[in-house]
Amino acid sequence: ETGVTQSPTHLIKTRGQQVTLRCSSQSGHNTVSWYQQALGQGPQFIFQYYREEENGRGNFPPRFSGLQFPNYSSELNVNALELDDSALYLCASSLQLAGTGELFFGEGSRLTVL
Amino acid sequence: GESVGLHLPTLSVQEGDNSIINCAYSNSASDYFIWYKQESGKGPQFIIDIRSNMDKRQGQRVTVLLNKTVKHLSLQIAATQPGDSAVYFCAETISGANSKLTFGKGITLSVRP
Numbered sequence: 001e002t003g004v005t006q007s008p009t010h011l012i013k014t015r016g017q018q019v020t021l022r023c024s025s026q027s028g029h030n031t032v033s034w035y036q037q038a039l040g041q042g043p044q045f046i047f048q049y050y051r052e053e054e055n056g057r058g059n060f061p062p063r064f065s066g067l068q069f070p071n072y073s074s075e076l077n078v079n080a081l082e083l084d085d086s087a088l089y090l091c092a093s094s095l096q097l098a099g100t101g102e103l104f105f106g107e108g109s110r111l112t113v114l
Numbered sequence: 115g116e117s118v119g120l121h122l123p124t125l126s127v128q129e130g131d132n133s134i135i136n137c138a139y140s141n142s143a144s145d146y147f148i149w150y151k152q153e154s155g156k157g158p159q160f161i162i163d164i165r166s167n168m169d170k171r172q173g174q175r176v177t178v179l180l181n182k183t184v185k186h187l188s189l190q191i192a193a194t195q196p197g198d199s200a201v202y203f204c205a206e207t208i209s210g211a212n213s214k215l216t217f218g219k220g221i222t223l224s225v226r227p
Contacts, residue, residue, distance in 0.1 A: 002157070033214070042203050042217030043158065056214055090157050102148070103215065105157030 003027060004106035006091050012112045013081050021076040021109045025093030031055070032074040033103060034066060035090040043090055049074055078111075086113045126224045133191040135221055137204035140185060144206035148215065149178060149189045152201045161189070161202075165209075191223075199225045 003026035013019050025032050031050045035043035045058035049068035063079040072093070078085055088110050092103035127133045139147070145166040150158035164171045164178045164187075171178050177190040187204050201222050205215040 002159075004157075035215075040219075042205075042219050043215075045214045045216070048214065058214070092157075102160060102163065104160070107155070107157045 002093075002104040002106065004091060004093050004104050006089075006106040006109050008109055009107070010110045010112075012114060014114050015081055015083060017081050017113075018077065018079045019081060019111060021078075021089050021091075021111070023074045023076070023091030023093075023106060025072045025074070025091075026104050029093035029095055029104070030072050031094045032068055032072065033092045033094070034074070034076045035092065035105075036060070037088040037090055037108070039087070046076070081113045083113050086111060123219075124222045124224065126226060127194050128226050129194060129196060131194055133189075133194045133198070133223060135189045135191075135202050135204075135223065137187040137189075137218055138185060139187060139204070139206045141206060141208075141216070142185070143208055144216075146207050146209050147178070147180060147187050148205045148207075149176075149187075150203045150205060150217075151198075152203065152220070154200075158203060194223075194225050196225050196227060199223055 005024045007022050033048040034046040036046055037043040046060050047057040048055045052068045065077045068074045088108040090105050090108045092105045094103050148163040149161040151161050152158045162173045162176050162178045164180050169180050175192045179188045201220045203217050203220045205217045207215050
């Protein structure tokens, strides 16, 4: 157990809808990163939040957005869902000041877009 | 573009044998490397890491080797067990670079009883 929890674990949406995924970071961790993992692929970095601000973003369109709250929990929002958004969405927490890149992953939210 | 890749998509080994999983990276600026294990239905689990100022690091039953000259990383698992069956990813990053990890595609390790 990494102490990172995500919800929901599974969900099904239709194309064009919007989705919100939630993540609670490990106690004491102030940084949350989101990754998208398509079937059979490695995780791809979406963005990272540190002290409630976006602190780095991967090659994802603006319809992928996020929030971090004062308690360091985070949300990932995806608007105008497309079929290719079907994937496992992973949240990872870390100590920014650690500088080691060590991430603790949750078990993910499996999104299916029909 | 920059990428992290693995040579083989699957690896099948006999229980008790040693396993070696290889990985090539292309970003010469990367200075921190991590191996992750991902079991079905779970998130990636940290196995072992290594910094670029080292060429070898050992953990419990696992060893990571780093060859910066040829940009190669390997994970050695001693006395492979059925519980080692999973997908393994190498990942690279630049220290302090927002903890962004670049993952390879993964290799499936299958342990035969």
